[in-house]
Amino acid sequence: MLDHLSTKRIDWQKPRKEGITYIVDKFQGFDSANFKIISPLIDIVKIYGPLPLLISNDQLMDRINFYHEHDILVSVGSTLTEYALLEKSFDKYIEDASKLGFDIIEIGENNIELSLEKKKQIAAKLKSKDLVALWKVGKKDPRRQLSFDQLITKINEAIEVGSEKILLEGNLGYAVGIYDERGNIKWNIVGAVTSKISPNKIIFETPLEIQQSAMIAEFGQRVNLGETNLENVISIESQRKGFLSRASYGISSMKKIAKGSPATKFIYYIIRTRNSMEQSELINITNLPRRTVQTGLEELKDQGLIVEKTNLDDIRKKIYHIVKDEWL
Numbered sequence: 001m002l003d004h005l006s007t008k009r010i011d012w013q014k015p016r017k018e019g020i021t022y023i024v025d026k027f028q029g030f031d032s033a034n035f036k037i038i039s040p041l042i043d044i045v046k047i048y049g050p051l052p053l054l055i056s057n058d059q060l061m062d063r064i065n066f067y068h069e070h071d072i073l074v075s076v077g078s079t080l081t082e083y084a085l086l087e088k089s090f091d092k093y094i095e096d097a098s099k100l101g102f103d104i105i106e107i108g109e110n111n112i113e114l115s116l117e118k119k120k121q122i123a124a125k126l127k128s129k130d131l132v133a134l135w136k137v138g139k140k141d142p143r144r145q146l147s148f149d150q151l152i153t154k155i156n157e158a159i160e161v162g163s164e165k166i167l168l169e170g171n172l173g174y175a176v177g178i179y180d181e182r183g184n185i186k187w188n189i190v191g192a193v194t195s196k197i198s199p200n201k202i203i204f205e206t207p208l209e210i211q212q213s214a215m216i217a218e219f220g221q222r223v224n225l226g227e228t229n230l231e232n233v234i235s236i237e238s239q240r241k242g243f244l245s246r247a248s249y250g251i252s253s254m255k256k257i258a259k260g261s262p263a264t265k266f267i268y269y270i271i272r273t274r275n276s277m278e279q280s281e282l283i284n285i286t287n288l289p290r291r292t293v294q295t296g297l298e299e300l301k302d303q304g305l306i307v308e309k310t311n312l313d314d315i316r317k318k319i320y321h322i323v324k325d326e327w328l
Contacts, residue, residue: 007242009221014071016043018200020165021236022075022226024048025063030230039070041237044104046075046226053080057100064101074101078108078136078167085112091125098129106167108136109154116157123161133162134203138169138177145176148192155197166197170205170227183208185215188259191323192304200224212236258305263288264296271306276321278311 011018022044064074084093126133135158175181205227206212221240258268300306311317
């Protein structure tokens with residue numbers, strides 16, 4: 001219906017490499033007939049927290065088989081993986097997970113610290129059981145958040161041990177990782193991370209609907225979203241295809257804002273308007289002193305709002321782009 005008005009999915013067929021929708025199953029009830037309709041829009045289901053321990057293996061297998069029948073991969077959460085590691089039962093844990101039919105194992109360092117060598121050992125063991133390792137980066141406790149350098153180091157370690165995707169911790173969507181105390185996105189952190197790490201490798205946990213809308217509005221249909229609820233799947237997919245949702249009307253507060261002097265904000269406005277600029281062009285357009293422009297550019301780079309690239313036509317010059325250009 002009205003196909004000509006809908007933006008077609010670039011990566012529409014499962015298994016998708018981009019535009020992944022990763023939902024959480026908290027054993028909520030749902031209508032099987034309706035689920036069958038929306039199942040093509042769901043890529044992965046995580047069976048939440050300790051829930052796999054609270055039901056029988058037969059019941060768990062039935063749940064996993066149901067998702068497999070709808071071409072959906074099934075994951076176990078990082079909380080249970082950390083528990084198994086702390087209790088020195090990891091080998092038995094992955095053996096059981098493989099037999100039960102799980103496809104993906106989340107691994108995080110919320111309450112533990114894993115060396116690079118230990119991560120390599122874990123990755124090798126999972127591969128031997130045909131399980132996919134999905135490394136989760138970040139802390140759930142707002143009081144123990146990683147610094148930016150620590151965040152990048154953990155992401156790079158996950159890439160080094162072979163993780164195709166990295167899951168960024170979002171917990172409940174407040175005061176954790178890329179979110180402030182009100183649930184707003186810290187675009188400076190997002191921009192800084194995605195200027196160093198290819199964004200198609202990241203799955204952003206977006207527990208709140210407004211966060212899902214803001215990410216899609218900023219990065220387009222290919223953004224990978226995790227920690228989403230079943231009732232949000234239709235909304236997410238409609239936005240991926242170019243339609244607004246109710247939450248879309250509240251994303252103005254989620255937009256990126258440059259911080260600093262009026263000159264710095266003016267420079268950012270010019271670059272964002274023109275998409276890319278050389279330093280000499282900025283000096284001519286703004287009539288600002290060279291040193292003021294240089295200082296403003298450094299501040300914007302530190303905030304993760306722009307990136308610097310070499311001009312291929314003249315390698316002596318640099319071009320400044322808004323971070324969005326580093327995406328799709």
